[in-house]
Amino acid sequence: MKNRSIVIYLSLIGFLLAATTGWYVYSFLSQPTPLDQTQGKPAPVIFDGQRAYADVQTQVAYGPRVPGSEGHAKVREWMRAELESAGWQVEVQESEALGHPIRNIVAKRGGESPQIIIGAHYDTRIVADQDPDPAKRTEFVPGANDGASGVAVLLELSRVLPADTLPVWLVFFDAEDNGRLNGWDWILGSRVFVKDNPIHPQAVVIVDMIGDTDLNFYKERNSDPALTDEIWLVAENLGHADVFIPEYKYSMLDDHTPFLEAGLPAIDIIDFDYPYWHTTQDTPDKVSADSLQAVGETLQTWIVQLSSQP
16 A cells, blocks of 8 residues: 555656646747847847858958959859848949949948948958068968958848848948059048048948957047947946957058048048958968857947937
């Protein structure tokens, strides 16, 4: 009798445990889609640094993206396809500078003039003239960090930015990276863009060389101070104060320069402490998905916060 009572007792306990487990599983599976409790909208899509890193690898796989090259044309068509699949209207703005054809890629949503421009250059340098091996200084630069990292962040932003932000243009500048070479100069694409687009955004943010595995962003001396502080504060609040360092270091000539010269608030987010700059070693293994994540989610959060202000 005693053994039978034990069996019945254990069976009852097992039944209760099974019922409780089943209830919790049912409750979990029947949870509604997460919502933004203040707006009653689906939770925003989060920036994915791993997906951005895959975009770096894709660009490098196309080979050198030197203006006029096969890789340059292929990456341009790939960018267009990615942007259009994310719901953006894509415009190729064709022009000329110093006898070179310029093709800037502009992604828009709607016909409004932009309040925010996020920009990066997609071309790569013709020669690796900073390579430590003199024999390699006439070779192409793979451009994983110097070019592809900024493009990757813009492409991922195109997938995750909510549709109800302030009007944003994502601009992919051509012909940025061949200064100090015969017949070329720096930042040809952005200069042409500013000349051809009489617009007055309230903020322009350029990202360049932002994927370094050892990431350190110092405030750039030529950048708009108020806009710099604003974005550095967002990064700090997200836990990225270790890479967005609140100190000034470099003065850069970059794609933000023509906007500053036109009187527009613009900044350059760049890690110029990159030992593989303009070398054959600027390859995807020197780029980190975590670095892309830090930059991307900072910009995504900043744009959403700016758009929510009255």
